[in-house]
Amino acid sequence: MNRRATPDNPRTGRGRPGRIPLLIVAAIALAALVVPPLLPWTHSAIGWDAVRAPLFAPGHLLGTDTVGRDLLARTLVGTRVTLAVALAAALVALIIGTAWGAIAGWCGGRIDEAMMRIVDGLYALPFMFVVILLMVVFGRSIVLVFIGIGAVEWLTMARVVRGQVIALKERPFVTAAEAAGASPVRILTGHILPNVAGVALAYLLLTVPQVVMVESFLSFLGLGVQEPLTSLGILVKEGADDMDLQPHALLIPGGVLVLVIVCLTIAGERLRDRLAR
């Protein structure tokens, strides 16, 4: 009776920060790292004797594709590539975004205005258009994909961090640090950034699935990772081309993609909500 989730009553409030979703993602990542070298096939080994092998075929647990490449190996390597690109891009976004947002929020005034207008400007650019343009001018490469994604994903991080820094700047403990003779750099690195870290981490967790999605989308369009390297987006595309004969070639990489995105999003949102409390 009369039980409500009040701030004073955290026990009836929201739950723990998504431990199960994180474990699922960790298990997938671990499998993608450890299993491929143990398989008798590499992701690019073509086997003309076993084209379009069905599920549970001898030697090919998940069957093979239209040129006889082992789908288990391809799915695991694709997951590995997708996660690696996503993590790297998210880390770049974290570093640039945190630095940019922290400096803008801390300095305030005209510097803040100028820096945030640049962010607004970049937000307004049609992202896909820019990536395609870059591809046309410089040719296809995974580095360009990476730069394209990184250039966009840090913007949200910069806004979030700036807001946090502005709020923290007014807290008495920051004034006390000034009175204690700490230099602005010391205050920023010693008091403000550690207190932003939790929120930044939550947004990092939320950025990773976004990048996974963007990378898969680009690869699906044929703009991302190039053969013989593979990614979940490429696998989904190939599976979609062959789905009337072998639906599992689409469903398995697609399922992994969905699972990774959903789990990371849940974990990130739980963490964010917990910190916002």
Next chain:
Amino acid sequence: MSVYTVDGLHVRIDGELVVEDVGFAVGAGECVALAGASGSGKSQSCLAPFGLSPGIPAGSARLGKTELIGADPATLRQIRGKDVGFVFQHPLTALTPHLTIGAQLSEAWRQGGAPPPSRSDMIAALDRVGLDEPENRLDQFPHRLSGGQRQRALIGMAIAHRPKLLIADEPVSALDASLRAEIMALLDTLRREDGLALLLVSHDLAAIGRHADRLVMLRGGRVEESGPAARHLAAPTSAYGRELVAATPRLTDPPPDLAETGAPLLLAENVHVSFPRPGWRRGRIEAVSGASLTVHEGEALALVGGSGSGKSTLARAIARLGPLDRGQVCWREETLPERKRMLPRYRRLIQPVFQDPAASLDPQWQVSDIIAEPLRHLRPGLGKGDRAELVGATLQEVDLPAEFADRLPRALSGGQSQRVAIARALVSEPEMLVLDEATSALDVLVAGRVLDLLERLRQKRNLALLFITHDLAVARRLCHRIAVMEAGEIVEEGPAQRIIATPAHRATQKLVTASGV
């Protein structure tokens, strides 16, 4: 015939007993006060029977003839809407921001099943609670009203449906001294005119003494004393009651014995501070206009004024922790440099302590690191061992055990946090502390102990104190002189006893009256 009777009330939260065997009765036109330190169960005792807290009540609480405990939520809701009004502590958050005052008043009016009020009814209701321009207020949103005006509007809503019982949970704690007196006077008037029974929750014994008929003093959820308020405040029967009464500063206390003061230490002359207007509007708002102050060695100077009078802004400007447009701050004949050029040797002289103890400590830092921070920057010559030794000594000086050194701020209570903040201010051996409402956020008993600590430190270290407060009684307990601020100017200044006995300026008179002499 009592309106509301509580008998043998127990309240549990998550299985833990927070209120144990509490009983009292409130008659029509009567005011019963629940007093006690924070965590004594006073709010739980009055909210839990109405289903307004996570606590689970047991025992008996009767409103008229209706038993509240065990009643189903629908009945409780009906009772809350019809027979009881509530006023809470935070007027700033208790109003819905996107609805006009009129819409919220109309909702309060109808909740007991009454027909919707006419506009003239609502104007009369707002007029009754002393809200100025009631006609215009009806169409205004809450953010247009000041704290005192919002609390008046809330009281108007609480009594709109003509309840028999009004429950006021710390109704004035968030307001400044002169507003407190006005709101309490309003509650008294309503009680007299409507025969409203008032259940007042407060930690302010001075206010209880002035307004309440009877007093129930709680400690750890149990009744410690209960009876006529005046008698129990004059001569408490329990040790706890005596402690509470002693910790409450009153203007009628005998004057404190303060040591002599020395030569002028800090001289602030003609200080002006202004801020840009919010939003897109041009121009600036003057927060402090031409204030001058002198603080002597070993002297405690109180800076008193209502909220928004500019006292914190002035203190920050003096301590070089805030903006300063014009004016000079001299320290023993030497002019202090501007904020960005405050070298360690200047910073060391003046150290601040803030109002909110939880927010003044970095939640990620250990207590020992928090206290050592000024040493690291202001006395860079010290070795690691010397620093640790000084931190330990300072912890001891503020009466905290040595094992607090490796705690994080979240493991500290409000009073302990404030002691850590004082230790941080003291460790660099400053000659002056700037205390911005340093005891206002603390509980009576804790605040009393912190005041005693400050007085002891002042004498031992010959510290000068600039003590910002809105409470004259606190100022008088600690300070030699009082400077009264209003609208950015210092309107009166003089020895504490003189200011309180014969206030010359209107603002000072208002503050003195509000403190109830």
